[in-house]
Amino acid sequence: MLGKGGKRKFDEHEDGLEGKVVSPTDGPSKVSYTLQRQTIFNISLMKLYNHRPLTEPSLQKTVLINNMLRRIQEELKQEGSLRPMFVAASQPADPLSDNFREAQPAFSHLASPPLLPADFVSTMPLESCLTPASLLEDDTFCTSPAVQHDGPTKPPPPALQPVKDSFSSALDEIEELCPAPTSAEGVAAESAADDSKAQPSESNIHKPEGLPESRTAESKLMDPLPGNFEITASTGFLTDLTLDDILFADIDTSMYDFDPCTSATGAASKMAPVSADELLKTLAPYSSQPVTPNQPFKMDLTELDHIMEVLVGS
Amino acid sequence: FLGAGGGNDIQWCFSQVKGAVDDDVAEADIISTVEFNHSGELLATGDKGGRVVIFQQEQENKTQSHSRGEYNVYSTFQSHEPEFDYLKSLEIEEKINKIRWLPQKNAAQFLLSTNDKTIKLWKISERDKRPEGYNLKEEDGRYRDPTTVTTLRVPVFRPMDLMVEASPRRIFANAHTYHINSISINSDYETYLSADDLRINLWHLEITDRSFNIVDIKPANMEELTEVITAAEFHPNSCSTFVYSSSKGTIRLCDMRASALCDRHSKLFEEPEDPSNRSFFSEIISSISDVKFSHSGRYMMTRDYLSVKIWDLNMENRPVETYQVHEYLRSKLCSLYENDCIFDKFECCWNGSDRQVESLSLCTSDLSNIVMTGSYNNFFRMFDRNTKRDITLEASRENNKPRTVLKPRKVCASGKRKKDEISVDSLDFNKKILHTAWHPKENIIAVATTNNLYIFQDKMN
Numbered sequence: 205m206l207g208k209g210g211k212r213k214f215d216e217h218e219d220g221l222e223g224k225v226v227s228p229t230d231g232p233s234k235v236s237y238t239l240q241r242q243t244i245f246n247i248s249l250m251k252l253y254n255h256r257p258l259t260e261p262s263l264q265k266t267v268l269i270n271n272m273l274r275r276i277q278e279e280l281k282q283e284g285s286l287r288p289m290f291v292a293a294s295q296p297a298d299p300l301s302d303n304f305r306e307a308q309p310a311f312s313h314l315a316s317p318p319l320l321p322a323d324f325v326s327t328m329p330l331e332s333c334l335t336p337a338s339l340l341e342d343d344t345f346c347t348s349p350a351v352q353h354d355g356p357t358k359p360p361p362p363a364l365q366p367v368k369d370s371f372s373s374a375l376d377e378i379e380e381l382c383p384a385p386t387s388a389e390g391v392a393a394e395s396a397a398d399d400s401k402a403q404p405s406e407s408n409i410h411k412p413e414g415l416p417e418s419r420t421a422e423s424k425l426m427d428p429l430p431g432n433f434e435i436t437a438s439t440g441f442l443t444d445l446t447l448d449d450i451l452f453a454d455i456d457t458s459m460y461d462f463d464p465c466t467s468a469t470g471a472a473s474k475m476a477p478v479s480a481d482e483l484l485k486t487l488a489p490y491s492s493q494p495v496t497p498n499q500p501f502k503m504d505l506t507e508l509d510h511i512m513e514v515l516v517g518s
Numbered sequence: 519f520l521g522a523g524g525g526n527d528i529q530w531c532f533s534q535v536k537g538a539v540d541d542d543v544a545e546a547d548i549i550s551t552v553e554f555n556h557s558g559e560l561l562a563t564g565d566k567g568g569r570v571v572i573f574q575q576e577q578e579n580k581t582q583s584h585s586r587g588e589y590n591v592y593s594t595f596q597s598h599e600p601e602f603d604y605l606k607s608l609e610i611e612e613k614i615n616k617i618r619w620l621p622q623k624n625a626a627q628f629l630l631s632t633n634d635k636t637i638k639l640w641k642i643s644e645r646d647k648r649p650e651g652y653n654l655k656e657e658d659g660r661y662r663d664p665t666t667v668t669t670l671r672v673p674v675f676r677p678m679d680l681m682v683e684a685s686p687r688r689i690f691a692n693a694h695t696y697h698i699n700s701i702s703i704n705s706d707y708e709t710y711l712s713a714d715d716l717r718i719n720l721w722h723l724e725i726t727d728r729s730f731n732i733v734d735i736k737p738a739n740m741e742e743l744t745e746v747i748t749a750a751e752f753h754p755n756s757c758s759t760f761v762y763s764s765s766k767g768t769i770r771l772c773d774m775r776a777s778a779l780c781d782r783h784s785k786l787f788e789e790p791e792d793p794s795n796r797s798f799f800s801e802i803i804s805s806i807s808d809v810k811f812s813h814s815g816r817y818m819m820t821r822d823y824l825s826v827k828i829w830d831l832n833m834e835n836r837p838v839e840t841y842q843v844h845e846y847l848r849s850k851l852c853s854l855y856e857n858d859c860i861f862d863k864f865e866c867c868w869n870g871s872d873r874q875v876e877s878l879s880l881c882t883s884d885l886s887n888i889v890m891t892g893s894y895n896n897f898f899r900m901f902d903r904n905t906k907r908d909i910t911l912e913a914s915r916e917n918n919k920p921r922t923v924l925k926p927r928k929v930c931a932s933g934k935r936k937k938d939e940i941s942v943d944s945l946d947f948n949k950k951i952l953h954t955a956w957h958p959k960e961n962i963i964a965v966a967t968t969n970n971l972y973i974f975q976d977k978m979n
Contacts, residue, residue: 240798240852241798243852244798244852244855247855247856251858258608258609259608259609259610259611260606260608260634260697262697262861263696263697263715263716263746264715264746264748264765264805264861265858265861267743267744267745267746267765268765268801268802268805268861270744271744271801272798272801272802274744275798275801276798
């Protein structure tokens with residue numbers, strides 16, 4: 205891997221943050237922690253799907269990256285859907301910051317304190333929250349929360365969807381990320397992988413019955429990947445992200461008819477009843493996300509946003 | 519050791535450098551393994567292009583008592599070729615992952631070399647005589663017309679220019695589904711083990727069509743795989759004992775007498791995680807990249823991303839010593855994860871069992887008292903277990919003069935950089951020293967940068 209790991213410049217002002225223990229309950233640090241976690245999650249996904257097609261990827265590396273992803277997923281699952289996932293695209297900022305800016309007004313509508321990001325977001329400059337990984341100068345945060353849930357022996361059902369992008373930028377990503385395929389299947393698989401990163405909103409909106417479908421389709425995703433050994437099946441914890449689900453699934457708009465107040469959550473549900481329009485702005489379902497056994501997908505704050513953009517045609 | 523010590527400290531001097539001078543590195547020239555043979559007379563390197571280059575030490579010149587023999591190319595051969603796995607539509611790299619020498623039993627030398635899938639036993643022999651005076655053949659090999667033969671003579675051996683030949687004597691193939699990371703020759707000198715990510719196999723050196731699986735950690739459901747084997751080695755004295763390390767920072771010691779399949783370890787070495795150092799990358803940096811027994815077999819050394827740990831085989835719950843190789847990288851782990859450097863597999867080695875080194879040992883009678891390992895920016899580090907001192911040296915062509923003592927280097931982690939110090943952010947992460955080797959008997963070390971091999975010796979007074 206020559207060519208990577210060039211010299212890096214040292215940011216003087218970051219000096220004091222090195223090695224600082226970051227507790228998840230700290231104010232801006234929590235955002236930093238979440239941001240780093242998201243960044244690492246994205247980097248990990250990129251690594252899994254971006255390997256050289258010529259030789260088999262290192263199993264050790266794949267396993268370690270998988271473990272990283274699982275751990276983050278577990279953590280997110282444990283935290284529940286109390287906080288939205290920040291979207292830090294692996295590519296530099298533009299579509300991202302747009303999305304973020306659009307999300308911001310939504311955040312400000314949120315009255316309920318548990319939805320922490322609104323507070324942090326409004327106090328932090330956009331750039332520092334959304335610096336893509338490749339531009340991160342230093343690791344100013346390096347610890348996980350005090351209570352870390354140990355990874356389960358079985359991969360949990362996928363709790364949250366990763367990278368979100370608007371439709372067009374996602375398609376661009378796919379084109380960029382897809383190297384010349386070694387086989388037609390390779391193309392399909394890689395597109396699926398890239399798509400899956402970019403279009404989880406599609407599969408997310410997919411009804412719960414999408415789950416069995418995606419399970420059977422999982423092998424479709426995994427098998428044609430060049431350099432596939434059995435281990436790639438382990439990325440099946442991202443099992444819902446399949447070619448079929450993403451490219452061919454209809455966008456499920458039933459969510460927009462969903463009245464968040466009727467879902468059972470109790471204290472977190474401080475939102476006023478909303479119409480479909482308000483729903484999109486307030487992202488209310490977020491706080492009142494029911495976790496039912498047959499609904500493995502959890503709606504993401506920004507995900508709804510993206511859906512809206514797609515529909516509105518932004 | 520840091521130059522300020524007494525006469526017992528080793529002062530390292532540049533001796534030689536092998537390899538291309540220019541900065542443009544051909545991928546095939548990247549050195550992937552370095553290994554001295556049991557006498558130290560031969561030094562083998564393997565590269566990414568599947569070649570093995572063996573250097574031989576010149577016989578010591580008795581008049582030149584102030585330097586040891588130089589290493590010169592003795593033999594070069596293509597050990598492995600790239601292959602294509604048609605089933606998976608993938609290339610099998612010809613890169614030599616490991617070389618291990620067999621102890622010398624006769625005039626010829628034998629070594630095992632392996633790529634990801636196939637292990638080969640090579641015989642390296644010298645030819646310095648050839649028969650001359652055949653009756654039916656001319657000197658150039660053409661056949662003579664038998665009718666022209668009027669007298670008969672007996673062919674005799676005459677000296678010729680030394681020719682070193684390497685020939686593959688055994689090919690141990692098709693036993694590994696995953697990538698071979700280690701080979702280790704047993705102390706019985708008849709068997710050896712080969713380890714890949716999930717399995718360890720036992721071979722007999724004479725038998726190529728059969729190997730016995732002694733460790734298998736492949737789960738029934740590959741989705742449950744969270745840990746792989748990263749290195750394995752036989753105990754230097756006990757021929758039924760071996761260890762293997764994992765990507766989760768554990769080492770398992772197994773006894774082959776316990777059962778045919780050593781899935782249940784006899785001992786499990788693992789250090790509990792330090793909660794204050796916990797991060798997203800804790801698991802990755804705990805992955806062990808190398809494991810080496812000490813000469814006596816009482817201790818073993820492991821290398822993970824940031825440190826070297828010495829374990830007493832009698833104590834499983836924590837290492838007896840830990841040495842930080844480049845702790846200043848701890849705050850850079852996210853970047854190092856992004857650029858893949860965090861997956862670099864550094865090796866480590868013990869000093870040779872040398873009487874001069876032995877004289878340093880104060881509190882331990884074990885001959886293994888110095889450990890050496892590589893880092894970035896072409897730096898490599900040594901730790902003296904007795905004095906607890908350590909030193910950082912650089913393999914660079916700038917220190918080209920033989921018998922010039924190498925200047926210790928220092929990395930400045932933060933704050934004001936002193937003169938001659940290098941700041942962390944100036945480190946070149948492309949210049950990594952992954953492979954080092956120590957002469958088994960003398961204070962001579964071989965240090966591989968990306969495509970160059972440096973040889974350093976201690977300053978002889």
